[in-house]
Amino acid sequence: MSTSQTSMISVQNLVRDYGPIRALSDVSFLIERGQVVGLLGPNGAGKTTCMKILTGFIAATSGQVLIDGKDIVEHGVEVRKRIGYLPENAPLYQDMRARDYLHFVARLRNIAPEKIKERIEHVAKVIQIESVLNQDIGTLSKGYRQRVGLAQAMIHDPEILILDEPTSGLDPNQIIEIRELIKEVGKDRTVILSTHNLHEVTATCNRILIVHKGRLIADGSPAEIQEQHGGSNTFKISIQGAGESVKDTLMGLEGVTDVVRLENQDQAATDWRLFGAADVDLRADIFNLAVQNGWTLLELHHERQDLETIFQRLTLT
Ligand SMILES: Nc1ncnc2c1ncn2[C@@H]1O[C@H](COP(=O)(O)OP(=O)(O)OP(=O)(O)O)[C@@H](O)[C@H]1O
Ligand SMILES: [Mg+2]
Known part of the structure; x- marks a missing residue:
């Protein structure tokens, strides 16, 4: 049974206003453990706003988010430990070596100092950035910078990954590589990624949420959406x-x-x-x-x- 208490992510009647602009209106959905879900919508649909609320980055105007049954406002610190976030246009420190940056993030994430090195090596292997760990981030190609962003989101081994346009600005080969990576890391995690690209969601996700003008207008597998709409x-x-x-x-x-x-x-x-x-x-x-x-x-x-x-x-x- 999927209810707001048993689901990994439960979003109920979420509303977010920026002054007079209603960026999200009454959005509700449940996401089960292990699902890879694509948040699809045109520019300004409300994808980033939704993700910022899920990650505790900004507050909702009204509505509720439960992560594994726990309210994100009441249990903010605890819940955030379980989430990794790749923000839109991930701001990375250009003049820091990838390794030092990951070390810095690991410390922010309260990983025990003696475990940090091992953790960086592990994530670097999974994300395939071992060869660039000692390079300044500013000198990396966009694809590799995006990988460092992904590595930073995964450094504390979160159960949930929230990735805001993980393939934007990448060339077609890099897009395929990042999609493969997301599929791989999504095997034992719950993932939400946003995109305006339909091919992206059908290639990577088993469920699609379509948002438009702040509303959820379709929800289902590609086949279900085809059937319903x-x-x-x-x-x-x-x-x-x-x-x-x-x-x-x-x-x-x-x-x-x-x-x-x-x-x-x-x-x-x-x-x-x-x-x-x-x-x-x-x-x-x-x-x-x-x-x-x-x-x-x-x-x-x-x-x-x-x-x-x-x-x-x-x-x-
Ligand atoms: N800080 C802000 N102040 C005012 N309005 C905002 C702010 N952030 C977002 N908005 C507005 O909220 C709406 C939703 O924006 P949001 O960034 O969530 O959309 P999006 O789906 O992520 O779009 P994109 O595909 O372009 O990234 C838009 O109308 C946007 O202009
Ligand atoms: Mg956005």
């Missing part, structure tokens, strides 16, 4: 040599709610769009119907909207 479920077919008469036969197919003839250039065929009930896949039935009636099926295409289209439609207005 995909709109009409239609099939386009092209039949060789058939006339208007096939329409009644197509209408007779169970699960078909409407059939429309399409304009087509090809004189030798007729094209049709079949509308199906929300989540039925009629492809096999259409194929079998064609066989039974001796029609030559030239084309059979399931026209469900892809996630990209759904995301655009949901966040356009």
